[in-house]
Amino acid sequence: MNPRLRIGASSWSAPSWEGVFYPPGTPPADFLAYYAGRLDTVEVDATFYRIPGEKMVDAWRERTPPGFVFAAKFPQTITREKLLVECAQECGAFLKVMDRLGDKLGPLLLQFRYFRKDEFPDPKPFLDRLEVLLAGLPRGRRYAVEVRNKSFVNTRLLDLLRRNGVALALIDHPWFFGIEQLMRRSDVLTAEFAYVRWLGDRQAIERGTTRWDRLIVDRTRDMGRWIPALRTILDRGLTIYGYFNNHYAGYAIGSIDTFRSLWDGSG
Template sequence: MAEAAIRVGIGGWVFEPWRGTFYPEGLAQKRELEYASSKLATIEINGTYYGSQKPESFRKWRAETPEGFVFSLKGPRFATNRRVLAEAGPSIEKFFESGVTELKEKLGVVNWQFMGTKKFDPDDFAAFLDLLPKNHNGVTLRHAVEVRNDSFKAKDFIDLVKERGVAVVTAADSDYTQIGDITAPFVYARIMGTDENEKVGYSKKALDGWAARAKDWAKGEVPKGIDAVATKKAAKPVKDVFLYVISGAKVRNPLAAMAIADRLK
């Protein structure tokens, strides 16, 4: 069985405090994505959560990054921040028509993030999941849902996403609801506990710990210290692990991601 690919990355690439701490002094801003993608294996794009991008933007991002690099995208808030999720079809369709699949083989996962006030309604959430396309313009699509309400800590929810091959985002180092069940052939984790007082965001012990957890995920096992609702092992082999260093002390996140990736080489 082929070993799962573990990709460690960050959220976005435009952040002024990274200039001189992550990006070299004097690097042209238009070359920041090129530089970031030479140091990291993946980036989660947050801008797609707030509004539509243009097809030429996706084409440009694909062209500026090396072979094997992968972008994940936040699904639009217009689809997830609504009372009736079953009515999200037009927003989902508009999102995929905006040129997302111009990323082609560099399109990783679409992360559908829900507000903490959104509670689990089995029928409505099932209707939402059924609106998510499996492919678009010949590109296979993978979906993850980031839920932030404890009502989702239910076997019914795990069964729903597992049936459809949708991943549950594992939130870690945070106060957000943690659901560690592996429900898809890939794992999507977001760690949020970097500390500005640590030179690379985490202590050596913490960096070792995240690298070890990434290896557990790659084996289809829920790591120790990660809460699962229904099962501690994946039903099917895991092909990809996406681990994003997000939020926390954002200025340290690229260095933390690089330090974890170094431990996985």
């Protein structure tokens, strides 16, 4: 694949991958090194739940080869609990420890849930908070913002992201725009890189499985819709960081294999 197309999974630590991706008997402590021998990027889900310690981040760096890239989520204390209000201390602590990854540090994602009308009747209060937070983030890093309310993807949001060099996360999610609809907009690519997340329908998948060791939904057609969009993004000179979740089709590694076959077959 194109070296500017970095495709990985949202986490490497699923115990059910032992025996289907990781060799049987692989200790969890060795999962990352094995993963990094086969894929060149990962999205760290664990940072959403807490800020990692220095020793943990150092271990991530040491167990991966040169050129490997970690994307990571901002902690939920910032994006969910405090909802961008008075969280400068948490942002600073998170960025400081993640900087220990050095040149292996990739995009950092501000992931927001779908907001009900009683939380934000319209996008303005949310965007007011986001504008303050983005203005306070140190430069020299890559940031992405994920929203799930379609109404939030307005001119103000896209202008705000563009001014700050922040990517709008392009997501495959049942509540969000399809990629073909998004790419018809001329202003949706707001940074010098693109950030893609294949999320799927979490509730529907969990009705079918809670083990993430096999594909239970055929998403070939859905993935195929992404191929032209990603080629267009690459043609514009951007690097793409894309991550498959287990909830997309039941098994993130299987989804990556399917995507690679589609990509190779479309070229």
